[in-house]
Amino acid sequence: MARKNSSVLILGGGAWGLSTALHMINSGYHDITVVERAEQIPSQYSAAWDLNKIVRAEYEDPFYTELALDAIEGWKTPLFGPYYHQTGYVVAATGRAPPKAIHHLEKALSSISSHPTFAPEIRQLNGPEDFKNHTWQYTGPLTGFKGYFNRIAGYAHSADALRGIWEHCANKGVKFILGESAGKVVELLYGDETSDAGNAAFASSSTGSGPQAGQGQGRCIGAKTADGRDHLADLTICALGAHGASLIPSLGNFVVARCWSVAHVQLTEAESDYLRGIPTTNVRDLGFFFEPDPKTRLFKLCPLGTGYTNTGKDGISLPPGEVLPPPQDYIPLEDEQKLRQLLRETFPWMAERAFVEQKLCWFADTADSEYCIDFVPGTKQSLVVLSGDSGHGFKMMPSFGKWVLDLLGNKEQRLSRWQWRNTDSRGKDWSTSVSWRIGTPREVGDLVKAKSMMIKARL
Structure with a gap:
């Protein structure tokens, strides 16, 4: 010891x-x-x-709900408080969402709707007008949107x-x-x-x-x-x-080392002020975004999906090194399309803006x-x-x-x-079994090849 x-x-x-x-x-x-x-x-x-990360306590497993609530109290202390922003949290699904996305949204809501800490702080949003009445900056059609707003959540400037x-x-x-x-x-x-x-x-x-x-x-x-x-x-x-x-x-x-895409839109000072204070918004079948960063005026978006791995000959996935450099200032086309649709539904005035500071964010997945x-x-x-x-x-x-x-x-x-797992799950992809992940798993090597083909096609 x-x-x-x-x-x-x-x-x-x-x-x-x-x-x-x-x-x-x-x-x-x-x-x-x-x-x-x-x-x-x-x-x-x-x-x-990264600019920011979601801080919320909706979990299908109450064990993590209580841990997240405790962590949120930690975010409110003088040491961590400067980096925490309790903007609230909107969770939604569009009218085109697959059943898996709708099921997860319903389970997330049920996990907190009867919890004594959350119950008074939740508002169900049953259509586009409810969303717009709550967050007036949403100017898109919000086609078929249904979901809820949870006040006890937000984000931290990571x-x-x-x-x-x-x-x-x-x-x-x-x-x-x-x-x-x-x-x-x-x-x-x-x-x-x-x-x-x-x-x-x-x-x-x-x-x-x-x-x-x-x-x-x-x-x-x-x-x-x-x-x-x-x-x-x-x-x-x-x-x-x-x-x-x-x-x-x-x-x-x-x-497994896995990654997701991250992209940003550069806003003007007026545009950033216009979106100040919007709730962290998570549309389960498209992606999520945050209020703009006040210092850089960057508006961050992330598509939702199963992510990408980089599996070696030994079956172990690690972030790319010098042999296979990660794509720079690039995200896969399917992720860009999700984010464009997300913006068309919420902030159409931003939907065709250039994405900047695009990257793949790596994490360790079980x-x-x-x-x-x-x-x-x-x-x-x-x-x-x-x-x-x-x-x-x-x-x-x-x-x-x-x-x-x-x-x-x-x-x-x-x-x-x-505990440490004495198992060997190499070669088995569990990404689609996670309740909130929707899509088809892919390898980073495929993304590199796709980007190379795209560049050649433009020449």
């Missing part, structure tokens, strides 16, 4: 890594180092490197939250090592059962390459970075999101959308993995580190849903 005087190495300065550092430093740990590949935080390698918590942790004594050389972890270091961080002679520089690499190799005593330095620690915490299986390949047996917060088997409680955000992890940032402390205090993960 890690003691308060233990040296702790956290790999990854994203939402979960920073939350863990925050709660550990607040609970009395004083020797904490965060290693992050980016030159600064917010990191472009984090899924939270990149700003990362920056703010990073600065807070650094001021409290957490050490940060940043940069493509000094902060890029290339392998984990292992020793035998008797070794520890203070005895580097037992260190092994190999993480192995088999399907179970990262398990049963003895105590993890730290990590090696691209500059050749060994960073030794009593406890190593891997919080690398979609990149985690690059260091712990067996994690890739049940966690078949049941459950997190993994556990010790890696065979490492003598010296290596913890935090993974499986499954597209709903950022909202938990104020609370997440508490759950890591629970793991350390209990010396085991007592919640079966967050």
Whole structure:
């Protein structure tokens, strides 16, 4: 078990890594180092490197509803409050929505309509006029729209939250090592059962390459970075999101790196002011958007779908590296079409505007959308993995580190849903089995080929 005087190495300065550092430093740990590949935080390698993320508590599973409510209280504290905007949350489906989208909307509403916290704060919207009476800025036809408004929800400015918590942790004594050389972890270091961080002679520089690499190799005593330095620690915490299986390949047996499209429209100052305060809006069969960012006047939109993977020959999906660069300032045509339709229904005056700062946002996905917060088997409680955000992890940032402390205090993960999975689901696509995902799964390699063909056709 890690003691308060233990040296702790956290790999990854994203939402979960920073939350863990925050709660550990607040609970009395004083020797904490965060290693992050980016030159600064917010990191472009984090899924939270973004304008904003939805903060809501509608879950089909009441377990996560209560966790999200607790996290929302955390967003209202002085530390996190500057990044939280309780604009409310509109959830809808169009008249052309497939049954799956309508079913999910109905389940989301039923999950909160009888909850004592939510019940007084929900308004059902039964047609276009209801939506327009509630949010006067909707000027599109809202064809067949039905849904509801939930006041206890909104969004958080994710990149700003990362920056703010990073600065807070650094001021409290957490050490940060940043940069493509000094902060890029290339392998984990292992020793035998008797070794520890203070005895580097037992260190092994190999993480192995088999399907179970990262398990049963003895105590993890730290990590090696691209500059050749060994960073030794009593406890190593891997919080690398979609990149985690690059260091712990067996994690890739049940966690898949998946991505979704993100796009923005550049608004004028007047247009941004016009849309200020609109509720975060999620149209289940098309996509979602937020009020414009007041600093950049960017209006962010995301299409809904099953996402895209990047599966290698070993069956493990990881974000593309140097061999297969991700498409730059580009989203797939089918995603663009969804967003154009979303704008035609809500803000038709914006529907033909150019999309800017387009990208693919990577996250770590599990078949049941459950997190993994556990010790890696065979490492003598010296290596913890935090993974499986499954597209709903950022909202938990104020609370997440508490759950890591629970793991350390209990010396085991007592919640079966967050335990390490001794399963191998490589080659099995579960994206369409998730209740709110609609569409056909595809590989990033197909997107690259499609973009290349499109460019050639224009020449």
